[in-house]
Amino acid sequence: MHLSPAGTAALVARLRAAGCVFAEDEARLLAEAAATPGELEALAARRAAGEPLEHLLGAVEFCGLRIAVGAGVFVPRQRTAALVARAAGAARAARARTGRPPVAVDLCCGCGAVGRALAEAVELGELHATDVDPAALPWARRNLDPVGGTVHGGDLYAALPGRLRGRVDVLVANAPYVPTGALALLPPEARLHEPAGALDGGDDGLDVHRRIAAGAPGWLAPGGVLLAEVGEEQAPVLAAVLTRAGLRPVTWPPEEDGTTVVTGTRTGGPVPDTGPLVPVRRDGRG
Numbered sequence: 001m002h003l004s005p006a007g008t009a010a011l012v013a014r015l016r017a018a019g020c021v022f023a024e025d026e027a028r029l030l031a032e033a034a035a036t037p038g039e040l041e042a043l044a045a046r047r048a049a050g051e052p053l054e055h056l057l058g059a060v061e062f063c064g065l066r067i068a069v070g071a072g073v074f075v076p077r078q079r080t081a082a083l084v085a086r087a088a089g090a091a092r093a094a095r096a097r098t099g100r101p102p103v104a105v106d107l108c109c110g111c112g113a114v115g116r117a118l119a120e121a122v123e124l125g126e127l128h129a130t131d132v133d134p135a136a137l138p139w140a141r142r143n144l145d146p147v148g149g150t151v152h153g154g155d156l157y158a159a160l161p162g163r164l165r166g167r168v169d170v171l172v173a174n175a176p177y178v179p180t181g182a183l184a185l186l187p188p189e190a191r192l193h194e195p196a197g198a199l200d201g202g203d204d205g206l207d208v209h210r211r212i213a214a215g216a217p218g219w220l221a222p223g224g225v226l227l228a229e230v231g232e233e234q235a236p237v238l239a240a241v242l243t244r245a246g247l248r249p250v251t252w253p254p255e256e257d258g259t260t261v262v263t264g265t266r267t268g269g270p271v272p273d274t275g276p277l278v279p280v281r282r283d284g285r286g
């Protein structure tokens, strides 16, 4: 809806007082999303009370795409574009190695942003996505249907069709990795408005990743790659976990925000060519 200059100024001031750093942008987006003054008031009140902007708008921009997301579902983070870029590199390498479009799985898919961005970047033979949270599944279907992805509800690999065993070229997992003790330090938007199951990774943050690593060799194709996003300080631990699972780990240079991508290649395959950067470590040592 159209907002007068005075109305815009008042909304910006209200959002700024509530702690919104990009108050001008948010005011414009909320006004665009509202059809009536009543709707705008409701959206502004919810935003001022701390609900994530993306939940109110029903979408987030990710890898240049408009990804649908809503209340109660993890909002894809911009940093995860690095994971997508590595996964796209692994998918291209798989295609070059096998001569066919790769099979990809987005484990712990949330609203499916990673799988969608991967499918937009690289032609895939098959794309499957899984999440244990029923609230995430409709959003994942909405985002993955247009690229032919199939969404399965359930716990990690248990949700996947058995025929994918030993056939997955790219297994990408932005799984929970916040240590339980650090959950209280998260911003309120995450702490109060995203499900704990999307964030809580257990004592050292790597509980789900250990389970993913343990199962990966059985699902990966020869030369297939598991890719995960974790904190930089968690990377050596995850690399060691991948080694113990029988995968060949690579820890990639960290992003500016202190997260990094760790990959594990099914033993016998080549080290993944997932991008132009030189890996900082090629073994499980910290």
Ligand SMILES: C[S@@+](CC[C@H](N)C(=O)[O-])C[C@H]1O[C@@H](n2cnc3c(N)ncnc32)[C@H](O)[C@@H]1O
Residues within 6 Å of the ligand: 074, 075, 076, 077, 080, 107, 108, 109, 110, 111, 112, 113, 114, 130, 131, 132, 133, 136, 154, 155, 156, 173, 174, 175, 176, 177, 197, 198, 199, 208
């Ligand atoms: C950090 S969020 C990431 C979501 C999505 N990959 C993204 O980047 O937007 C982690 C997701 O893992 C899911 N998850 C947690 N434990 C799981 C499990 N055991 N099996 C499947 N999904 C799980 C959560 O429901 C949540 O959607």
